[in-house]
Amino acid sequence: MGKYFSRMGDGSPIEVTEKEIMADLVTGSEDAADRGKIAPMTKEEYDYLLDVFCMKNKFVSVEQGNEVIMSYDAGTLKIRRVGVNVDRIQALQIYEKLLGADTMELCHVDYSFKPIKPIAGFEQPILEQALLSTQIPLFYGAMPNLGLYSQPDGPFPNPSELLPQGNIKEAQESYEAAIEDSVKDIVYAGTLMYESGADGINLDTTGAAGDADFLAALLATEKLKEKYPDICIEMGMAGEFILGMHSELTYKGERLAGMFPHKQVKMAEEAGVTIFGPVANTNTSKSAAWNLARATTFMKACCEVANIPIHPNMGMGVGGVTVNDQPPVDIVSRSSKAMVEICRLDGL
Amino acid sequence: MAIAHAHASGMGGLRGAGDLVARMQMARGMRIKEAKEYVAEKLKVSVSELIDPVIMNEVRTDLGLGVITPLPGVAKGIEAKFNIAKVLDIDINCVKRFKERTSL
Numbered sequence: 001m002g003k004y005f006s007r008m009g010d011g012s013p014i015e016v017t018e019k020e021i022m023a024d025l026v027t028g029s030e031d032a033a034d035r036g037k038i039a040p041m042t043k044e045e046y047d048y049l050l051d052v053f054c055m056k057n058k059f060v061s062v063e064q065g066n067e068v069i070m071s072y073d074a075g076t077l078k079i080r081r082v083g084v085n086v087d088r089i090q091a092l093q094i095y096e097k098l099l100g101a102d103t104m105e106l107c108h109v110d111y112s113f114k115p116i117k118p119i120a121g122f123e124q125p126i127l128e129q130a131l132l133s134t135q136i137p138l139f140y141g142a143m144p145n146l147g148l149y150s151q152p153d154g155p156f157p158n159p160s161e162l163l164p165q166g167n168i169k170e171a172q173e174s175y176e177a178a179i180e181d182s183v184k185d186i187v188y189a190g191t192l193m194y195e196s197g198a199d200g201i202n203l204d205t206t207g208a209a210g211d212a213d214f215l216a217a218l219l220a221t222e223k224l225k226e227k228y229p230d231i232c233i234e235m236g237m238a239g240e241f242i243l244g245m246h247s248e249l250t251y252k253g254e255r256l257a258g259m260f261p262h263k264q265v266k267m268a269e270e271a272g273v274t275i276f277g278p279v280a281n282t283n284t285s286k287s288a289a290w291n292l293a294r295a296t297t298f299m300k301a302c303c304e305v306a307n308i309p310i311h312p313n314m315g316m317g318v319g320g321v322t323v324n325d326q327p328p329v330d331i332v333s334r335s336s337k338a339m340v341e342i343c344r345l346d347g348l
Numbered sequence: 349m350a351i352a353h354a355h356a357s358g359m360g361g362l363r364g365a366g367d368l369v370a371r372m373q374m375a376r377g378m379r380i381k382e383a384k385e386y387v388a389e390k391l392k393v394s395v396s397e398l399i400d401p402v403i404m405n406e407v408r409t410d411l412g413l414g415v416i417t418p419l420p421g422v423a424k425g426i427e428a429k430f431n432i433a434k435v436l437d438i439d440i441n442c443v444k445r446f447k448e449r450t451s452l
Contacts, residue, residue, distance in 0.1 A: 059352070059355070059356070060356065062357045064396065064399070065395070065396055066357070067358060067359045067360075067364075067366075067399050068357055068358070068359065068380055069358075069359060069366060069369055069370045069373060069380065069383075070353060070358045070361070070366065078350075096361060096362065097362070097416055099350050099351055099354060100351070100354035100355070100358055100360050100361045100366070101350070102358060102360075102361045102367050102369070102370045103367065128442075131426065132425055132426045132442075133425045133426075134425060135414040135424070135425060135428045135429060136361055136362065136366075136367040137367060137370050137374055138442075194441065195445075196445070197441050197442030197445040197446075198441065199371075199440070199441055199442070200374050230439065230441075232374040232375070274373075274374060274377050308377055308379075309373045309377065309379055309380065309383075314353060315349065316349065321349070326349075327349050332349055332352040332353065332356070333352050333355075333356040336352065336356035336357045337356055340357045346379050346383075347370070347373065347380070348353060348357065
């Protein structure tokens with residue numbers, strides 16, 4: 001039996017047989033099905049993915065007609081991160097004119113709503129000037145990042161210190177106080193950016209600090225939608241699973257801790273989110289086939305129950321993409337194609 | 349990686365009608381199929397033509413929706429967004445603010 005070029009989740013090259021690819025596809029999908037209590041992929045979907053991994057092409061793409069929308073998190077930040085010395089409006093123009101972007105996001109290097117608050121007045125004119133000179137829809141984005149609200153970075157006792165000491169109630173109270181401040185900061189910055197003309201607000205890496213982080217984003221979305229019914233809110237998640245750092249927080253009667261994408265999207269819809277960005281994490285010690293089958297199983301379940309557009313995170317280390325600074329196009333393009341065509345995505 | 353995704357599964361942004369389809373997802377919460385059909389109808393093209401850079405360059409130039417190469421006299425930036433709002437029959441936040449802040 002012939003061998004095919006593929007990769008591990010950390011990007012390292014491997015050679016695998018058809019039989020090995022299929023075995024990894026099945027176990028990857030079953031892992032997602034077991035964790036999320038969702039259906040694994042069908043035989044047709046396994047066969048489709050096997051074909052994708054056995055293609056000899058270095059780069060693959062969706063069939064003509066299956067194209068979807070590209071949205072970006074931390075967009076302008078990524079140009080600076082790679083050391084390209086242009087300002088943020090130029091970065092937006094690079095994405096718009098050179099990189100085929102359908103939408104773009106203006107953001108600050110300190111990518112969280114709390115530090116944006118004191119400099120919002122300096123961010124607004126940049127946004128306003130960018131909106132004059134670009135054409136694609138422009139988000140302003142940042143993270144809820146509840147970690148910044150606990151000591152030593154913030155005003156509240158640090159739950160990461162309280163929890164190991166057994167001070168559960170105090171840790172929960174700290175999270176609850178942080179939610180209140182975080183919602184105020186998101187609504188404050190979101191309001192100013194929308195008043196400056198932003199096409200949408202991106203609440204990115206939501207849930208990074210667990211269930212309290214997710215709840216803060218949901219409550220802030222509710223408030224912004226109440227204030228501006230036409231505002232577009234994109235909510236991108238931090239991981240596939242809501243960590244129960246508080247563990248007892250609920251939204252609309254549902255416990256947030258432990259939710260996987262297909263349940264997270266229902267909470268997002270209830271809050272008024274316009275576009276939802278779920279995540280499936282990449283396991284570096286498993287193959288690309290295992291990771292992509294697992295990611296598509298999670299995303300398919302999410303898309304099936306969603307009533308709003310779904311743009312899964314497909315950057316480094318998520319959505320079947322390998323964990324390394326320069327994700328190889330062979331795996332990125334295979335993940336892109338398979339996720340779009342199996343899950344019926346609206347964008348990514 | 350952005351380039352890989354854009355080529356593997358993207359609508360091409362200004363090269364096609366990616367920005368316009370995105371606006372319908374953002375403004376009306378449309379799923380991809382509905383958003384593509386809506387834009388195609390408004391531009392009087394077929395859904396399959398929405399990603400064709402040759403056809404879309406002509407359509408966008410004719411309707412003043414902004415193109416990759418901003419030739420002299422062609423609508424660009426905020427000017428193109430005024431036209432996009434009209435053609436797609438949607439409110440664009442910055443266009444609305446522009447009108448409020450000027451004597452238009």
